[in-house]
Amino acid sequence: MDTDSDAIPVTVLSGGLGAGKTTLVNHLLRSVDERDLAVLVNDMGAVNVDAELVAEGSDLDLDDGVAELSNGCICCELQDDLETAVVRLAREREFDHLLVEASGISEPEPVARLFTTSSRVAASYDLDALVTVLDTRRFMDTFAGADVPERRGGAAGDEDGTRPLSDLLVEQLEAADLVVLNKTDLCEPAELEEAEALVTALRPDAETIRTEFSAVDPDRLLGVGLFDSAQLGDAAGWQRALEDEADGRGQRHDHGGKHEHDDDDHRHPDEVYGVESIVVRHRRPFHPERFAAFLRALSDGIVRSKGVAWIAGSDLQIEIAQAGPSVHADVRGPWIAALPEIRRDLYRSNRPDLEWHEEYGDRRTELVFIGTELEESRLRAALKDCLVTDDEWERDDEPDSPFPGEVDEDETVVLREP
Missing domain, CATH: 3.30.1220.10 (CobW-like, C-terminal domain)
Known part of the structure; x- marks a missing residue:
């Protein structure tokens, strides 16, 4: 897919609560040498705990490289705030790649559409990949076992906050270009094979990476050019x-x-x-x-x-x-x-x-x-x-x-x- 060489590549990280997104962001910040990363962190709480953890785990200050959007979800009520934040970051550009860590209850597709349909945003950014971080053990317990994830928070169209996380997790997987199968140390080899097969059934073209503690080679995650706007919303x-x-x-x-x-x-x-x-x-x-x-x-x-x-x-x-x-x-x-x-x-x-x-x-x-x-x-x-x-x-x-x-x-x- 042809891209503007001056455009800033963007990686959107989605995944359930506790899947390891923030750990992955900190790992990337510590591991990347040839790229300067900026991070935009979304948290549902009034205090953006994830942003604090990212700042603590890196050489970045909250006011210098980590932007935070709190007390809402960037796929719905904070869309305008997200647009304003990424436009400001582009104007003040001092980085090579933007990481957007969505909250655990965010849907990736509305975020992706902002980077592809907003003229203000698309003029400065190219969406590189939609990445879903998966707690593989929890995924298998939910979809191949008897356990059910507790219901926490809400999502677009769910005002009473009772939407099951299983719904959202499947939607995050169905939109992903790349799935990080995290916490593989908690699964048996046969379970990992089945987890990959389930992911492939839900999103046939997605690439998968197995890992523990979100330790992923940055080159497998950044600059991969996996996003295809023509398939957005039509590749499940x-x-x-x-x-x-x-x-x-x-x-x-x-x-x-x-x-x-x-x-x-x-x-x-x-x-x-x-x-x-x-x-x-x-x-x-x-x-x-x-x-x-x-x-x-x-x-x-x-x-x-x-x-x-x-x-x-x-x-x-x-x-x-x-x-x-x-x-x-x-x-x-x-x-x-x-x-x-x-x-x-x-x-x-x-x-x-x-x-x-x-x-x-x-x-x-x-x-x-x-x-x-x-x-x-x-x-x-x-x-x-x-x-x-x-x-x-x-x-x-x-x-x-x-x-x-x-x-x-x-x-x-x-x-x-x-």
Whole structure:
């Protein structure tokens, strides 16, 4: 990717609370000889403890090389402060590379978009890589074991501070260009292999580095040029599984007939260390209560589920997002087929590649399941049991639904929580 030679490279560090981000920053400050680093540290507290620790662990003073943003999250309420801070740093430029250490509850994508879409920021900076630091032991306990991380803090769109950290951790991994598997000394070799396989399933193109105590060679982390703005928001494992499934089948086709239950089912071919990706597609709606019960009872082996569902009695596309123990549903928008004819035709003319069924339009279910030791036949059978029956479809029942019922960006239904 071509970059401006005068632009300042930026590395954004994300990761859960206690994963080792601050330790990594201090390691880089002590280890880098040929580059002058500046550090911007974000902490949720009124006192920026991480900034103090970075300053103590380096030759930098808080007013000379370490900038701090406190009492908020740089991916949401502190976006303006972040923009002001990085513009000021560029104007006073006395460094070669900027490290942004996001708080443990920050989403990396909004931070990345600031460096790529803000004209004030993009004029001075080039995003080098989005790095997620992983507490590998905690990751395995959460997604390959029985433990669940406690819920602390909040995140964008979570005003009551009860968002499970498993949700955020998966999103941090799905956005990463490079994943630092830290605290590997606490894991067995087989667990490390499985952890890497899970990371690859969640973010197929991400590079991984195993380490203890965040001791990473700076040359493997800085100046690596891994960020690709074209893939931002579109490179997660579940998205790749859908794309590969479509490519494998060539031109998508629909089966006619009102009582055809399955459009197509597909099993992603990449299976290593027991990690699988399964794509399920249907052209028949789910019974809302049965489908909600299915989601609440998902197997512990399912690490990630994502996609859109067709719910009986609703004209809304329901987005399903599951990460470990957490499952929630949001409204993506109305089905285009449910819009008034003029609007429907306009949407279709603007989206010539839109998959369209003669009778059902764009109504469909596309779900991806990623996990370990998935019982595929049982999973598919359970989902088929959730579909409305012929009698229910003929009666055009409108059962009570636990799913969102209005187009409201703030309406999220939590179906299962830790």
